[in-house]
Amino acid sequence: xxxxxxxxxxxxxxxxxxxxxxFLNKCGKCLMMAAGMGVLGEKSEISDQxxxxxxxxxxxxxxxxxxxxxxxxxxxxxxxxxxNLGFDFRPVIKNYDKVLRKKLPEFAFQTSLSxxxxxxxxxxxxxxxxxxxxxxxxQLNCWxxxxxxxxxxxxxxxxxxxxxxxxxxxLVYTADCLRQKRENFGFICSSxxxxxxxxxxxxxxxxxxxxxxxxxxxxxxxxxxxTPRPGYLKCYPDKLRVLPAEETVSLMKQSPILLFRDEKGGxxxxxxxxxxxxxxxxxxxxxxxxxxxxxxxxxxxVLWQKASLVRQVSWAELINSAAMYLGLRALLNKYQxxxxxxxxxxxxxxxxIQAYPCLGFHELNNQGLVGAxxxxxxxxxxxxxxxxxxxxxxxxxxxxxxxxxxxxxxxAHCVASNKVFGPDGPANSFEILSHSEDRRGASVRSxxxxxxxxxxxxxxxxxxxxxxxQAKTIGNxxxxxxxxxxxxxxxLGDTEKLFTMWDRWGWHRVTFYGDLKKPAYELAEVxxxxxxxxA
Numbered sequence: 279x280x281x282x283x284x285x286x287x288x289x290x291x292x293x294x295x296x297x298x299x300x301f302l303n304k305c306g307k308c309l310m311m312a313a314g315m316g317v318l319g320e321k322s323e324i325s326d327q328x329x330x331x332x333x334x335x336x337x338x339x340x341x342x343x344x345x346x347x348x349x350x351x352x353x354x355x356x357x358x359x360x361x362n363l364g365f366d367f368r369p370v371i372k373n374y375d376k377v378l379r380k381k382l383p384e385f386a387f388q389t390s391l392s393x394x395x396x397x398x399x400x401x402x403x404x405x406x407x408x409x410x411x412x413x414x415x416x417q418l419n420c421w422x423x424x425x426x427x428x429x430x431x432x433x434x435x436x437x438x439x440x441x442x443x444x445x446x447x448x449l450v451y452t453a454d455c456l457r458q459k460r461e462n463f464g465f466i467c468s469s470x471x472x473x474x475x476x477x478x479x480x481x482x483x484x485x486x487x488x489x490x491x492x493x494x495x496x497x498x499x500x501x502x503x504x505t506p507r508p509g510y511l512k513c514y515p516d517k518l519r520v521l522p523a524e525e526t527v528s529l530m531k532q533s534p535i536l537l538f539r540d541e542k543g544g545x546x547x548x549x550x551x552x553x554x555x556x557x558x559x560x561x562x563x564x565x566x567x568x569x570x571x572x573x574x575x576x577x578x579x580v581l582w583q584k585a586s587l588v589r590q591v592s593w594a595e596l597i598n599s600a601a602m603y604l605g606l607r608a609l610l611n612k613y614q615x616x617x618x619x620x621x622x623x624x625x626x627x628x629x630x631i632q633a634y635p636c637l638g639f640h641e642l643n644n645q646g647l648v649g650a651x652x653x654x655x656x657x658x659x660x661x662x663x664x665x666x667x668x669x670x671x672x673x674x675x676x677x678x679x680x681x682x683x684x685x686x687x688x689x690a691h692c693v694a695s696n697k698v699f700g701p702d703g704p705a706n707s708f709e710i711l712s713h714s715e716d717r718r719g720a721s722v723r724s725x726x727x728x729x730x731x732x733x734x735x736x737x738x739x740x741x742x743x744x745x746x747x748q749a750k751t752i753g754n755x756x757x758x759x760x761x762x763x764x765x766x767x768x769x770l771g772d773t774e775k776l777f778t779m780w781d782r783w784g785w786h787r788v789t790f791y792g793d794l795k796k797p798a799y800e801l802a803e804v805x806x807x808x809x810x811x812x813a
Contacts, residue, residue: 349424358716361759417444464497470683559630565605603638617648634719646670771813
């Protein structure tokens with residue numbers, strides 16, 4: 279057989295003979311490709327530096343096109359809000375983009391920023407020329423309403439919480455969407471980025487699905503399948519003494535609340551049978567002015583000595599906060615009241631009060647009294663009722679954050695007691711730091727004990743309802759973003775159900791150490807209320 283007859287390649291089912299030059303040319307190309315791919319053995323030093331063909335950089339067909347929209351006030355935060363004044367979001371956004379492009383190379387991403395509905399509408403209008411397959415909304419600040427107009431487009435939307443930044447809006451807006459049964463809405467909140475990536479892959483499943491599974495169901499399945507299973511939930515013994523519900527209700531009627539909501543004040547009224555005195559800011563400020571500064575120095579000195587750390591708070595500011603505490607105590611004595619709640623930020627930024635009440639609330643709560651944040655009357659009523667019922671155990675108002683990646687709920691706020699078992703119980707360590715959102719004033723990071731059962735509650739007289747869930751404490755978070763105290767716990771019950779009530783009840787919950795589930799049902803029966811378990 280001659281040489282030419284042995285050199286051929288298939289050509290539409292027929293043999294085509296190659297000449298010597300064409301054969302050598304094709305063999306040379308094959309050798310170059312093999313060398314570039316490293317299939318001829320170990321690469322030389324030169325081949326390590328120079329690849330004949332770089333397959334990693336080949337253009338890849340993008341199977342899903344997503345528009346990432348970041349909901350925030352601005353790239354550098356210009357107001358006191360979560361996470362905090364001056365927070366720079368640029369590294370956060372850069373990291374999200376970097377990780378998504380690395381983990382999902384088959385996805386194409388477009389990025390936009392929006393602070394509210396108007397900017398979002400302009401973004402959506404521009405998308406009409408070439409609509410994406412779906413949207414991912416990152417809630418970086420709490421209350422920017424960016425999600426809502428995007429949902430109306432009808433495309434699948436994944437809603438992602440930036441923890442300790444957008445968590446309040448995330449929880450409230452998520453519950454609202456669940457109540458509306460929006461099938462194009464999926465949500466995820468996780469410190470584990472792999473869980474977020476898995477949720478994003480639902481876009482690809484949804485786009486290629488032949489069945490009628492909704493996007494909401496695909497993302498729900500990711501949450502259910504990949505949220506860790508419950509851990510060891512047995513808790514340390516806790517000898518909780520509880521008053522009978524009838525006696526508690528009787529004491530509630532004798533436990534007035536001082537409300538400082540604005541500069542005007544108003545007529546007194548009742549909530550759940552508890553008298554509420556509606557007083558103006560001027561009376562609070564006058565009490566602070568009258569406080570003995572030498573006594574305030576003595577209080578400040580004790581706080582300084584007891585705290586395990588004092589940071590970002592000057593000695594003068596500590597005295598100022600101690601004077602506010604003395605003023606609060608004087609007002610409680612004057613009106614024979616048990617509790618006080620203040621519109622702290624409104625009063626401070628409006629110039630009506632000159633000191634934050636956080637340290638004063640901390641001291642009052644340690645004494646079996648009630649100091650409650652943000653003029654939140656519903657939470658104050660809850661604190662009064664269950665503090666009475668539990669012989670003075672303090673309630674802890676918080677803005678909860680849910681982390682499915684760790685199966686945790688984190689109760690965050692800048693006011694907390696460090697005597698969680700009541701005035702006569704042991705004290706845990708605490709730190710004095712600036713108020714987190716604006717890095718001013720003085721507030722508390724209480725490092726509350728782990729391993730105990732807690733009950734988180736809200737009483738709503740208008741609904742005639744008590745809301746509750748329970749959790750086992752597992753530690754404290756020192757994350758700098760958002761409020762100073764961050765009690766970390768594992769919720770008991772259904773984590774999916776735990777997302778459903780925030781639109782009806784708002785963000786705040788009041789957490790007590792101890793098993794108050796049965797007492798809550800007993801109190802509800804006496805008051806004529808019902809109990810809703812949210813997990």
